[in-house]
Amino acid sequence: MNKLIFKNFPLKKLLKSYKKITGKNNLGKLVLFKRGGGIKKKYRVIDFLKKFNNILGSIKRIDYNPLLKNSLILINYLNGVLVYNLFIKGVKVGFKINDYNSYLNLASTYYLNQIAPGYILSNIENIVNTKLKLVRAPGTKALLLGKDNGIANIKLPSGKTKLILTNCRVILGTLGINLKKLKYKLKAGKNRLNNIRPTVRGVAMNPIDHPHGGGQGKTSGGRKMSVSP
Numbered sequence: 001m002n003k004l005i006f007k008n009f010p011l012k013k014l015l016k017s018y019k020k021i022t023g024k025n026n027l028g029k030l031v032l033f034k035r036g037g038g039i040k041k042k043y044r045v046i047d048f049l050k051k052f053n054n055i056l057g058s059i060k061r062i063d064y065n066p067l068l069k070n071s072l073i074l075i076n077y078l079n080g081v082l083v084y085n086l087f088i089k090g091v092k093v094g095f096k097i098n099d100y101n102s103y104l105n106l107a108s109t110y111y112l113n114q115i116a117p118g119y120i121l122s123n124i125e126n127i128v129n130t131k132l133k134l135v136r137a138p139g140t141k142a143l144l145l146g147k148d149n150g151i152a153n154i155k156l157p158s159g160k161t162k163l164i165l166t167n168c169r170v171i172l173g174t175l176g177i178n179l180k181k182l183k184y185k186l187k188a189g190k191n192r193l194n195n196i197r198p199t200v201r202g203v204a205m206n207p208i209d210h211p212h213g214g215g216q217g218k219t220s221g222g223r224k225m226s227v228s229p
Helices: 002-007 188-193
Strands: 014-015 042-044 057-063 072-076 082-086 095-098 107-109 120-121 132-134 140-147 151-155 160-164 168-174
Touching: 132 168
Parallel strands: none
Antiparallel strands: 014 042, 057 072, 057 095, 072 082, 107 168, 120 140, 120 168, 140 151, 151 160
């Protein structure tokens, strides 16, 4: 049983330290309310460069991502390299990944000149030989409208269209959503673990702590507009 639990732990070589947001500036002064006190979290290093050409890989497992609302897939390539990628809807454990191959496959990476109009895309490269930067939010997708003279016309999730060179890279499929991040929080302790402190009304504070503080009863300071941050 312990071996099965250990296999679900994230790989240490794919983890990176992440600085928590405490709501304080470089002088230690509180400038952002309701932050601080959460548990330590590690950033999973995601492969947005996609360097492996025609090397077959398979999805080893689907991992939880504590910092983003995207789930992650752990891909094991035949050359022995393990990388994290964003979860694509419709893939399961054991699903094959073959980047830049002539046969189109879900969750694999291709150049735009390999894809026909009408396909659903995500993780789009904006500038040639850089990272996959566009359409990375959970649940989003883009549509390839057409191609002409080495330029592809892509409809983004915002509804706007963008012209991108056809030698840029994309991933086929729609991005999935991390269902654990959408769970309803049943107690205050869940928010405290996620670096969220309790909310205190300005009316309940003292005058030195908030412009709405002080007074007799639930007075709001006698201003025309709220001054809460």
